[in-house]
Amino acid sequence: MIGQIRKWRPGKRALAGSAAVVLAGFIFGALRLASPASRLSTAEVKRKEFVDYLEVKGEVKALRSVIIAAPYGAGDLQIMTLAANGAKVKKGDVLVEFDNTTVKQKLAQDQSALKSAEAEIQQSRAAARLKEEQDLTDVMKAKFDAEKSRLDASKQEIVSVIEGEEAKLKLADALQKVTETEAKLKADRSAAAADLASKKQKQDQAAFQVQQDEHSLASLALKAPLDGVVALQNHWQPQGGPTPFKPGDRAWPGAAIAELPDPSTLKISARIEEAERGQLKLGQTGAVRVEAVPDGNFEGRIDTISPTASLDFNAGWPVPRNFSVEVALANGDARLTPGMGAVVRVAVARVTDGIVIPSSALFRKAGRTVAYVRHGSKFEETTVVVLRRSGDEALIAKGLQPGEKLALKDPTLTE
Numbered sequence: 001m002i003g004q005i006r007k008w009r010p011g012k013r014a015l016a017g018s019a020a021v022v023l024a025g026f027i028f029g030a031l032r033l034a035s036p037a038s039r040l041s042t043a044e045v046k047r048k049e050f051v052d053y054l055e056v057k058g059e060v061k062a063l064r065s066v067i068i069a070a071p072y073g074a075g076d077l078q079i080m081t082l083a084a085n086g087a088k089v090k091k092g093d094v095l096v097e098f099d100n101t102t103v104k105q106k107l108a109q110d111q112s113a114l115k116s117a118e119a120e121i122q123q124s125r126a127a128a129r130l131k132e133e134q135d136l137t138d139v140m141k142a143k144f145d146a147e148k149s150r151l152d153a154s155k156q157e158i159v160s161v162i163e164g165e166e167a168k169l170k171l172a173d174a175l176q177k178v179t180e181t182e183a184k185l186k187a188d189r190s191a192a193a194a195d196l197a198s199k200k201q202k203q204d205q206a207a208f209q210v211q212q213d214e215h216s217l218a219s220l221a222l223k224a225p226l227d228g229v230v231a232l233q234n235h236w237q238p239q240g241g242p243t244p245f246k247p248g249d250r251a252w253p254g255a256a257i258a259e260l261p262d263p264s265t266l267k268i269s270a271r272i273e274e275a276e277r278g279q280l281k282l283g284q285t286g287a288v289r290v291e292a293v294p295d296g297n298f299e300g301r302i303d304t305i306s307p308t309a310s311l312d313f314n315a316g317w318p319v320p321r322n323f324s325v326e327v328a329l330a331n332g333d334a335r336l337t338p339g340m341g342a343v344v345r346v347a348v349a350r351v352t353d354g355i356v357i358p359s360s361a362l363f364r365k366a367g368r369t370v371a372y373v374r375h376g377s378k379f380e381e382t383t384v385v386v387l388r389r390s391g392d393e394a395l396i397a398k399g400l401q402p403g404e405k406l407a408l409k410d411p412t413l414t415e
Contacts (some may be wrong), residue, residue, distance in 0.1 A: 052348055056345055128195070142177040216270070267327060368383050
């Protein structure tokens with residue numbers, strides 16, 4: 001029996017192996033407990049200037065824009081060519097062209113009518129000249145006959161009484177003929193002038209109509225009055241609802257086809273709450289980030305702040321009352337167009353000598369704000385008092401000292 005018990009007693013090698021296993025486990029556990037401090041990223045508590053930024057979200061808007069509208073009195077308005085939505089154009093570029101076939105036909109007809117009226121005037125003037133020449137000839141002949149009759153009447157003393165009386169009668173007839181031819185000359189002149197005035201009125205009407213046709217023809221090609229970006233306007237379609245105009249569509253006189261914002265009047269328009277309104281002042285400057293132009297570097301200045309709040313119907317329900325803000329851009333960019341989203345970052349306060357840490361180093365625990373300070377291989381939970389937050393930085397009033405290392409992730413979740 002004693003021999004059997006000795007048979008099961010462990011030897012020295014077995015004891016040494018067991019001790020090695022226990023020691024390895026102890027070392028592994030110690031390394032595991034100490035590993036969070038070495039694995040986690042840290043940030044240093046710094047004493048430096050803290051800038052409190054207010055970020056205002058808005059969009060790019062143009063204070064002045066030109067509406068490109070379909071012309072009046074130009075007949076059928078079917079769009080043949082149209083600039084693409086969002087296309088950048090220069091002053092004088094053709095934006096819209098309407099079908100001009102009907103206007104060209106009407107212009108040709110009215111030009112023909114004008115030429116016909118001009119020909120009638122020339123014909124009337126020629127006929128009037130011929131008639132006046134004939135009337136002048138008749139007057140001269142009548143006066144000649146009258147003089148001859150007067151001469152015959154002067155011979156009364158040397159001729160018989162009967163012949164003298166006959167001469168007097170012929171003189172009276174000749175004088176009457178002079179009066180009649182002169183009256184006819186005057187009447188013909190008046191008739192020719194009236195006829196010419198009527199023909200000239202007809203010519204003026206035809207010329208005016210040609211001028212109107214030429215204006216209508218020119219108005220069927222709408223050109224850009226300034227440099228800008230084309231924003232096509234919507235019109236109602238029975239099947240598609242409000243859709244932008246496109247080639248082939250028919251427009252009505254005065255219809256807004258496109259809008260061309262003035263790029264020199266671009267500003268950032270935003271709405272802010274009452275608490276933010278109290279932090280902003282006219283003239284404050286800030287950096288502007290436009291989402292659609294990520295590589296753009298823009299500077300802005302607060303140009304307008306509404307003195308009273310108004311309803312903001314774009315902010316959902318219930319409709320809030322807030323303030324409008326406009327930020328003028330100090331520099332422009334050809335890529336900026338109305339409707340682009342923008343964020344204005346304005347410095348509203350500065351603390352020259354403050355204790356500053358990354359906001360990612362703060363955590364909420366049981367209603368408290370804490371940070372994890374590194375001490376050797378461990379992190380110690382420390383309650384802190386945050387004075388202000390701004391973007392990715394926080395200003396600490398109490399609980400931390402410059403130079404301390406803080407965990408950027410909760411170390412309790414990694415253990």
